[in-house]
Structure formats: C-alpha cells, structure tokens
Amino acid sequence: MGVHINACNKCEIRDTALCSALPEVEADRLHKIAYRRHYPQGKVIFDGGEEPESFAIVISGVVKLVRTKRDGRQQIVGLQFSSDFVGRPFGDLGSLMVEAATDIELCCLTRKPFENLLQQHPILERVLLQRTFDELDAARQWMFVLGRLSARAKVASFLQHVVERSHRVVGKDPVTVCPQQQFELPLSRTETGDYLGLAIETISRQIAQLKTEGIIETVGLRAMRVLDFPRLQAWAENEG
Amino acid sequence: MGVHINACNKCEIRDTALCSALPEVEADRLHKIAYRRHYPQGKVIFDGGEEPESFAIVISGVVKLVRTKRDGRQQIVGLQFSSDFVGRPFGDLGSLMVEAATDIELCCLTRKPFENLLQQHPILERVLLQRTFDELDAARQWMFVLGRLSARAKVASFLQHVVERSHRVVGKDPVTVCPQQQFELPLSRTETGDYLGLAIETISRQIAQLKTEGIIETVGLRAMRVLDFPRLQAWAENEG
DNA sequence: ATTTCCACTTGACCTAGATCAAAGGAGCCG
C-alpha cells in the first residue's frame, strides 16, 4: 500500500482504498468528481424511493443500512464504518434505507461521472469488485452471528466489532486496538436490538452483566471502555 | 435479454448470465476455457484450505456455502441454485466451505484464464460486479429472516425460496411458479436447521403444522408440493 | 432549581423454541 498525503481536505478521496490502488493520473480524475458532505445523526441519506444520485465512501462516523417491512419491524443489515462504501453503481439499492447512525462525513462521487470513470478505468472496477466481495463476506459472517449465537455472544460480538472498526481511520493503517481505550457506541439500545435481532431489554441486561463481571465499563450511555478484551472475545464465541 | 441457443452441451456457459451480456466474439473466448463438472451429493468442493482452482456457475442442483466454527456449530450462509455463481476471482473464499447439497453440475472456469479474460474484457467484470451486488442484497435479505422472523416464518420463507429458485433454470427465463408442482428439498432437516438457525425438531414440527393446515403436502422426505401458495407466503411474513 | 420527557434499566412474568428422550420409517445388507 502506497503512502498518500492527504492532498485535499475538501474530499479526502486520496486516502480511500478506491484511490490508493490507482496510478496518479487516474486518482486525479477521481478527485475531480469527488466532494465531501456532512450529515447529522439520524438524517436519512437514501430511503429506497428514487435512485441515489451518488456513490459514497464513509470518511468518519457510522452509516446504518436498514431493511424495513411494512409492519414496522426493521433489521439493520449493515453498519458502514470509516473507509467503507455505500451505494451501487449501475444499479439501485433495492429496498434498503441508508441513514446516518452518528454524525458523518461522506466522500461522495456523483453517479454518472463515477460510472463513466469506472467504465474507462477497469482497475477502478476491480477495486470495487474486491470491496463488494469483502462486504459479502462480512454479511455472511454476520449471518452466523444472527443465526447461531446466544444473546450474550451477540452483544459481545457487536461490541468487539465496534471497537475494532472504530479505531480504523480512512487513510491510516489499521490501528491496533488499545485496551482501556474509550470508544463511542454508534447505535442506541433500540438500534442495537434491530441489529442483533434482540429486544432492547435483553441488550440492556447483557450490557449490565458484562459490566458486573468487570469486562466493560460504561461512560455515559453512548460510550464505553473495554477492560478485559480477551474475556470479551471469549464471550463473543459463546464460551464463558 | 438476448436469445441464446445452447451451442455446447459440454459446458453450457452460453446459457449463463455471465455470457448472455457478451458480444459473440468474447462469448467464444469464455467458452474455450469453460468445462463442465459433476459432483455427487455431499461432496466437498472447497474446504477453505488452499485457493480453489476455479470459478464456477451452477448448471443444475444446489450448492451450499457453510461457515464453520471450531466447536462444530455451523451456519449455512448461502444456497447457490441453478445460474448462481460460486467463487471469487482475484481472491480467496476466506473460511467458507463449499459443498454439493444435491448432485450438481458446475460450469467451471479455470482460475487464471478466467482472471485474464476479466482483465481484458471489462464488460465481463461489470456483469460479475452486478451479480456480486445481487448476492450481497440476497445475503442481507436473509439477515432479516434470521434476525426477525419466528420459526414458522423462517420455515415458510425457506420453502418459498426453494420453490422459486428451483423452477428457474440456466438459460431459461424464470418460470412462473406452478402451484401443485412438486419440488425437491435440497437440504436434510439438519441442514435446514443450520440454514435457518433452528433445531431440527423445530423444523420437523413446523413442517408437520404446515401439512395439517393443508398448506403443503410432502412426497417422501426430500420432496413436497405447495397446495396453498398465498397462505405459505402469508406465513413467511409472520402473519397467520 | 424544578419539571418534563425520553431513553434506558430493572423486575416479574410467560411463551417460543431448545433440549432430552423415546418412538417411528426408510434404505441397506445379509
């Protein structure tokens, strides 16, 4: 992976994986159609109606992908962290709703120009293909969590996942997780329930339990600290 | 979608979506590196060790994608039916195990030549990208089933899915589901449990229930007939 | 400061589905 200087605080696309694979000239073209955009927590970015007008890479914050049934029940089918992408070139997102779980910064690529670039530069498309396969892997990983783990293991898996992803930043190599380090929870209890397929009371109880066992420590409602990472991991695997 | 004559019963790749998007000349090149292969039910096609030597499209039968944990618990994270693909060019499948759920025919594309073709013909890569996004959508759809549905709704969803996919055949446009039509169950009860995140006894009871309500009719252990498709669909949505 | 509101927590139940255990049934072999 090449070293990149963040040449532009307007879009920061040079720091993304999409860009880092590219030769300088093509990176420039990508840069020309990129712009940065901020959304406040809770803002719906795309709601399944019309085609979204752009493709985006998450710079900071967390985006949630939600699938809703008419009766109101919803399942969060994905969380996109810093450096993940959102959108589907040459197609639409289906019935997916995209929402800012926290305040977020996106690096947006206007749809048409981005599709043109993809067509002209196969290497770009290659990178996108690989990332899409990675997403698919992650989705399948999560299917295991939903289908086979106990409530406690689900909660532990979730916390582990958030810790690991929160400390990774666009343009930086993955940061080793520093224990004791505080991190933000991107989801409310209700949302966490929708992500894990659990009732909110269950989430609450499991977190309480992890606290009394000295594995985690909460800092207000939306942040916590992991005191015993190995033990958290053990729980995430259903051993206890 | 263009009309294609199955020019080759040796590989049948001309019938696949991968090929149907291509101009004649490139379709020929694809055809040259394709070969057909048969696997008996239960055969492990790829077990997560070394890189698979090829990419494949399912011609007939059902392939299951399994994620296993060291303690033996496993989750079936995907079923690939006729016309679906299996594999990941330019990368590996991760910890996924691929197994023939029924007797299957695959149209295989040797890895290296296929990757070369992909590099030379961006249109091919485009098609693959779209199919990968489709897979991702399907995986997320399934996450909803796993996370939010009751046992009965899971079983109904599963049956519905199998019916719909079973009647679609490589090279043919989707066949409208004909009620009363018999279809094969690609999975044993145990496997169904691993797919739905349920105990096998629960599967058995739910199927029994659907039978006594006159919604389905079993034909031996590995086949059945849907008598009341609308009501099956209603169950799949948790209404009943 | 005090009220209000809302998200979270905690407690007391209760059901869906897991688990355990005991029959069926179907294919296979002698």
Next chain:
DNA sequence: CGGCTCCTTTGATCTAGGTCAAGTGGAAAT
C-alpha cells in the same frame, strides 16, 4: 424377509429471551 442403522417425527420438559410494567436518570425546557 428380518435386522440394522440412520434420519425423522413426536412427546415431555426446561430455559433463554420476549413481553409487560414499573422505576431511574440525564438532558433540555421552564
């Protein structure tokens, strides 16, 4: 044909987690 094995069904419990209801606490409004 009978006996064996393996898978499935059915029955009887048990329990994790859902549901319902009553607090609690922190932030914004008054």
